[in-house]
Amino acid sequence: MNRLVLRRNIWHLLLIPLCLVWIYPFVWMVSAAFKTPREMLIGGLSLLPDEATLDNFARAWTTAKFSTYTANTITFSIAVVILVLLVASTAGYALARPGLPGKKVLVGVLIATMFVPHGYTIIPTFIVVNGLGLGNGLLGAALAQAGPALVVPVLLFMGFFSGIPKELEEAARMDGAGYLRTYWRVMLPLAKPVMGTVALMNFIGAWNAFFIPLVFTLGNPDLRTLGVGMYGFYGQDTTDWTGLAAAACISVVPIVVVFLFLQRTFVEGIAGAVKS
Amino acid sequence: MKIRPALAAFACAVTLALSGCNLVGGSPDSSNATDKVTVTVALVPDPPGASQFYRQQFDEFEKANPGIAVKVVENPSDQQLNAVELMFQQNNAPDVFRAQDDGMDRMAARGWVAPLDEFVTPDFLKRFPAGSMDPATSGLHRDGKLMSLPLVWGPWSTLRVFLYNEDLLKKSGYDGPPKTWTDLEQMATKVTADGKGKYFGYAPTAAKAVGVEMLADTAVPYSVPATGIDYRTGKPATSSPGLLEAVELHRRMQAAKVMMPGWESWDGSRAFKEFAAGRLAMYPTPPWHVAEVRKLAPEIKMGITGLPVPAAGRGAYLPLTKSFSPLWSMSAKSTHKPESWKVMDFLASEPFHNAYYKKFGTLTALEGAWKSEAEKNPDQAAILKVAQETMRRAPNPALATTGGRAMTDALAAKPDLKYTDASFSSIIKNQPFAPAAAKLDQDLQGYLDKTTADLKAKGKEGSAKDLTFAGWDPLKDYTPGG
Amino acid sequence: MTTTVERPLEKIPVAGTSRRRPGRFRKHLWSYLFLIPMVLLFGGFTVWPMIASWWYSFFNWDGVGTPSDWVGLANFREVLGADSFWRAFWHSLVFSLAAIFVELPLALVLAILLNNSWLRFRNLYRLVLFLPVVATTAVIGIVIAILLDPAGGLVNRILLDTGLVDQPVNFLGSTSTALPTLLSIDVWKGFGITLIYWLAALQTVPKDLQEAAAIDGAGFWRALRFVTLPVVTPIAIVILLLVFQRSLNTFDLVRAVTEGGPDYATDVVPTYIYRYAFDPSLQAPRYGFASAAGVVFGLLTLVVTLLQAPFLRRRLGGGKA
Incomplete structure (x- = not known):
């Protein structure tokens, strides 16, 4: 047994140095948030600030309008995540049904669109949302953000659901559960790892989104999100780097919280479900 | 799984309550139902820190002009032109906007820039250095019409x-x-x-x-x-x-x-x-x-x-190809042109230019607003001297x-x-x-x-x-x- | 255990009804209902804008108003004839090769390691590997520039002190090293996402099997080969596509670190398109041309993907039947 413990602990010798190197630039970013602009730009390479300052955070709070923008960002991100989870899981479930006519065409179209660069489709998207009268609200922005983000989640859910042993579903059906009930009570709970992943990725994407929240709140800048607010640090020629670093630190915190929260779903897996 | 939907729903409800009807959105200015005229200014928070500066300045302007409220729409420098263009397409155009240099021509070519000649008085023109507002060389005129007002000193660019x-x-x-x-x-x-x-x-x-x-x-x-x-x-x-x-x-x-x-x-x-x-x-x-x-x-x-x-x-x-670079323009679609002009007049006033100079150290279009101070500042005096010695029309x-x-x-x-x-x-x-x-x-x-x-x-x-x-x-x- | 085993059982009742079409559709009525939200959202916000941009690509258009200056295939001819486009395309392809052949397998190895419940601190390791993903790209750009600076940057100092090089390496400034450097940063920044995807994929492997495999050293490789990999395969294909797609769309990082330079040594198609569609220094954006470049890029990558298809199908095995 001792040898086993030893063998397992050897991995730490590999992982610890790797992680230290890995996190170094990130730590640098955090430390820059506490430095004066002068020290960050022309000071040495030291990670510890000579004279730590909280000015940057104060500036970040006002410049990026964190007080108003944070609520918007949360609303926007959660709306996007819910939209994507609901729409992608239903679609993925449907597409995982064996022998569904038209499935190949749909999946083909989904995959094909993955390769079209999206940045420049913003103008037609804007025209659609404007036509729907959603031009100045976060819902329009959330729809526009969720639409193109669907492909991968749909494929992930499809891959996952088609990998679930069929006897599980048969058992549910014999218990008298219908299509909807099977999906909601049996299949969806099994899909936790995928849901966690999809939620996390779309949360990050929405949290940092720039183009869509900018373009869809033109008439109502009070509805903008942090991703847009961050650009308050850029001027035409110069950038307030330490302020930006502070803002980056603040805006990373919620994502880390969400990550730690969703961690569980990566750990639990479906082992228990298969046995029962 | 039993907890999470409830939790998510709860979190969602809380934020929705926090942000009111933000999800659906509504008309941009429903709250300002007073008799004030709202002038929307689309600008760029440039240089860093300009956000607060403009707000302060406009607060002072509002105090001096009680009938006008100034609403600021900020866009990142990179996206200002695209954003303003989309605002126009949405019939939600700002009354006054920042469109620099060629950007102004881009907006003017679409017919979105209002000529300012009807508002300009001889007194207004006197603020600028002698001869600099000649339509042929000002850099602000197109086809003989004044299309824009400058922010920075002519030679600066x-x-x-x-x-x-x-x-x-x-x-x-x-x-x-x-x-x-x-x-x-x-x-x-x-x-x-x-x-x-x-x-x-x-x-x-x-x-x-x-x-x-x-x-x-x-x-x-x-x-x-x-x-x-x-x-x-x-x-x-x-x-x-x-x-x-x-x-x-x-x-x-x-x-x-x-x-x-x-x-x-x-x-x-x-x-x-x-x-x-x-x-x-x-x-x-x-x-x-x-x-x-x-x-x-x-x-x-x-x-x-x-x-x-x-x-x-x-x-x-070094070339001096025009007196100024265009920066502030008025929307041709503005329904409050006289009030918008008041805002522009303020943006081209000596107090504003002096405040801008003091805050950012930029030499601005109205030389009178900073010249005496700049000559006492060794760095700025040196810049003025180089301009004098090495630039020609x-x-x-x-x-x-x-x-x-x-x-x-x-x-x-x-x-x-x-x-x-x-x-x-x-x-x-x-x-x-x-x-x-x-x-x-x-x-x-x-x-x-x-x-x-x-x-x-x-x-x-x-x-x-x-x-x-x-x-x-x-x-x-x-x-x-x- | 795997889906292939169950399929034949499932197929028997289906075979009986599949001849009569109405019945077949009624059987799938719910499935179609379930697809409606996706079709609406996806159709409205992805497919339609895409078709619209195909339409725009036939015009000389600056993105405002209704396009009217029809130029036929001129934009396409210009894209296909532009060396700069092909150079950018090649760089994009290199990005995806690095992602597929370096990032993807490495992330799988670490995911398998970090998926073991006996490994202490594994949550911490995951968090650390994940953090670069959420670090603001613009800030990372300047941090990287400072760390890699040839005149006194930390990395060069270490390389010089350890004697690995005798001259500072101009990582971002030389046309020969800029692309590899950027590729490494891209792998670093995107690694966490791929890792998370692999971890999620590994959750589909029943836990008791993983445990058994981990305890019995000899069984580990067999379990990996015969249990883990087959179960993971359907999702692995999606992950592969995902990583491929993400790497093709590398944009922020290039803009923040090199802006495509030096001498376009790191120019990729998204930055190329951006220059024509949105660059603020352009007098009039060439939106039609940018759309054409996007369409060509999409078609080319589709072709590249289809070339991989036989390989994918083989890998997929019975999974898709």
Whole structure:
């Protein structure tokens, strides 16, 4: 047994140095948030600030309008995540049904669109949302953000659901559960790892989104999100780097919280479900 | 799984409650139901910190004009034009907006810019330096109509200065800055050698070797590096000896490892950091770097002087092609034009310009607002002196004729015919620039001919003639028609 | 255990009804209902804008108002004839090769390691590997520039001190090193996402099997080969596509670190398109041309993907039947 413990602990010798190197630039970013602009730009390479300052955070709070923008960002991100989870899981479930006519065409179209660069489709998207009268609200922005983000989640859910042993579903059906009930009570709970992943990725994407929240709140800048607010640090020629670093630190915190929260779903897996 | 949907729903409900009806959105200004007129100003929070500055200024404006509320819409610099264009398409246009330089023409071409002549009074014009608001040369007029108001000092956009670190030059035994390109090469070589990797003699300011163009402007008419055309002849002139030598100078210094390594990937605001850190001894730059260096290194012994000229003597002065650069415009679709004008009038007032100067150290369009203070500030006084000594008025085809604008627009749409990429490539690959320049001239001539033919086919004006100012001497002030 | 085993059982009742079409559709009525939200959202916000941009690509258009200056295939001819486009395309392809052949397998190895419940601190390791993903790209750009600076940057100092190089390496400034450097940063920044995807995929492997495999050293490789990999395969294909797609769309990082330079050595198609569609220094954006470049890029990558298809199908095995 001792040898086993030893063998397992050897991995730490590999992982610890790797992680230290890995996190170094990130730590640098955090430390820059506490430095004066002068020290960050022309000071040495030291990670510890000579004279730590909280000015940057104060500036970040006002410049990026964190007080108003944070609520918007949360609303926007959660709306996007819910939209994507609901729409992608239903679609993925449907597409995982064996022998569904038209499935190949749909999946083909989904995959094909993955390769079209999206940045420049913003103008037609804007025209659609404007036509729907959603031009100045976060819902329009959330729809526009969720639409193109669907492909991968749909494929992930499809891959996952088609990998679930069929006897599980048969058992549910014999218990008298219908299509909807099977999906909601049996299949969806099994899909936790995928849901966690999809939620996390779309949360990050929405949290940092720039183009869509900018373009869809033109008439109502009070509805903008942090991703847009961050650009308050850029001027035409110069950038307030330490302020930006502070803002980056603040805006990373919620994502880390969400990550730690969703961690569980990566750990639990479906082992228990298969046995029962 | 049993907890999470509930939790998510709860969180969602809370945030929805927090942000009210933000999800669906509504009309932008339903809350302002008073008798106040709301003027929307779309601006860029530039430089950093400008957000609060503009808000403060507009608060004061609102106090002085109780009937008007100013609503600010900020956009990132990069996206300002796109954002304002989309606002127009959404029928949600701002009343006043920032559209700089060519950006103003882009908006005007769409018919979205209101001429300001009906509001302008002689008293208003008196705020600007004498003669600077002449429709032919102001830079703010199109077809004789005033389309925009400026923010910064006229020479600010085309002025270039040469910065040097007196201490570092002294260490290598030099008492003053280089006067000629030959001096520059020798001094930079010595300083870099003495620096032993701790500091370096010279860098061409930013990626793409933008320093080449700055130096070349002292040797050949400004139009040669800017567009490839010599405005004295209307012919492609990338092969002009002055431009060739400016490139070759940099190529030699690059090959000899004189220039600070890594400049190939510098962004536009890197050079002043290296200079402030005492790691770069000399470089040519637009004047805004001066204030940035001072911010980072208040004690540094920074010399500010004119650019070094070719050993054979100066071939041209830096160009002053217009009095001002456009910046503030009024929307043609505004329903509150008189109130919008009040806001613009405020943005072009002496108190505003003085406050802007004080806050950011930028020299603004109204010289009276800062001149006496600037002359007491050594850095700014030096900039004013360089402008006085090294800038001359130069012809501007875009302002001279409609055909001239069509031709310069066409040239601007073909950036790959500019010398820039080819010269950068020959500097870093250590290849002679002359063959590449000859090829560019040939392509440029072909493009000029094609553009002329295209314009003619569409019944529009524009030919090489519109790019020709035969009487122009780049060593003298140019007067249109003279 | 795997889906292939169950399929035949499932197929028997289906075979009986599949001849009569109405019945077949009624059987799938719910499935179609379930697809409606996706079709609406996806159709409105992805497919339609895409078709619209195909339409725009036939115009000389600046993005405002209704396109009217029809130029036929001129934009396409210009894209296909532009060396700069092909150079950018090649760089994009290199980005995806690095992602597929370096990032993807490495992330799988670490995911398998970090999926073991006996490994202490594994949550911490995951968090650390994940953090670069959420670090603001613009800030990372300047941090990287400072760390890699050839004149006194930390990395060069270490390389010089340890004697690995005798001259500072101009990582971002030299045309020969800029692309590899950027590729490494891209792998670093995107690694966490791929890792998370692999971890999620590994959750589909029943836990008791993983445990058994981990305890019995000899069984580990067999379990990996015969249990883990087959179960993971359907999702692995999606992950592969995902990583491929993400790497093709590398944009922020290039803009923040090199802006495509030096001498376009790191120019990729998204930055190329951006220059024509949105660059603020352009007098009039060439939106039609940018659309054409996007369409060509999409078609080319589709072709590249289809070339991989036989390989994918083989890998997929019975999974898709």
